Amino acid sequence: MPTDTSPTSRALLALAELHANPGVTAAGLAATLGVTERAARRYVAILREAGIPVISTRGPYGGYRVGRGVRLPPLVFGADEALALVMAVLDGHHDVRRGADPVGAALDTLLRALPPAVAAQAAVVRRSTAAAPDRAAVRPDPAVTAALVQACADRRPVRVGYRGERGREWGADVDAWAVVVRHGRWYLVCRRHDDAAVRTYRVDRVRTVEPLPGTAQPPPDVDPVALLEQHLAQGWEHDVDVLIEAAVEDVGRELPSGLGSLERVDATTTRLVGTTSSPRWYAQQLVGVPVPFRVVGGPELRACVADVGTRMSAAIDGR
Incomplete structure (x- = not known):
């Protein structure tokens, strides 16, 4: 129950309640403010006298709500x-x-x-407090991010200007589906117009965003997070093929996301297939798998896993 009994503070609390619960009745407003219904109506009248359009609707489903064009009330935090x-x-x-x-x-x-x-x-x-966030995280331009998020919300296609990892710049017309944040990096999940292929672009590498006419409706069953994870494990230069001695359901719960696709071999064996640009990093991720596994494909990954194993053995043998 509010402790400040001044009319001004009660009126501001009433405004905050109207924003939080549009359609609140006089009885509900009175209960929140800890006053009578007559007093609650008086605070609504104060708001109206201050130029705030508080609309009232009669009937069993009626109540108070704030009209359009009103700024949000002052911040109220505990x-x-x-x-x-x-x-x-x-x-x-x-x-x-x-x-x-x-x-x-x-x-x-x-x-x-x-x-x-x-x-x-x-x-x-x-x-x-000294924060220790992910130092590999890259903060995209806020204006670019806002434009992409707005395009996704409005289901509008856009033309993006993009700079690749090696500095080459190019443009593409895409249907913007979703902006996804993963491990400190921001990605745009979209479909290109020229080849109808689904693509994921890093938002920090998007230089420009230009709205295009038309609509960009994603498929009804699209899962942007799953699409991102799938694309992050494809298209790199080093192949990955690993057999894991566990059921596919169990592997899915234990394996870090984004390493590749999981295929059921039998009830107790799962195959992990993907690609990577860093076999050493990939080998380090596999160390965390709590069940036996065997690298059957990808010579670079096999060499890195062998090196990690040698170093781990040396750590206990004292060599």
């Missing part, structure tokens, strides 16, 4: 919510102790908007 938000940003961003980048500046604005007692703990954590 101390635990503010602290959790700062911790989440610290966990996913390189350094937000200073407001030098957009995320740091946004946290500055957020903490300034909160009451001092609520912001104090979050500010201390922000100043004193």
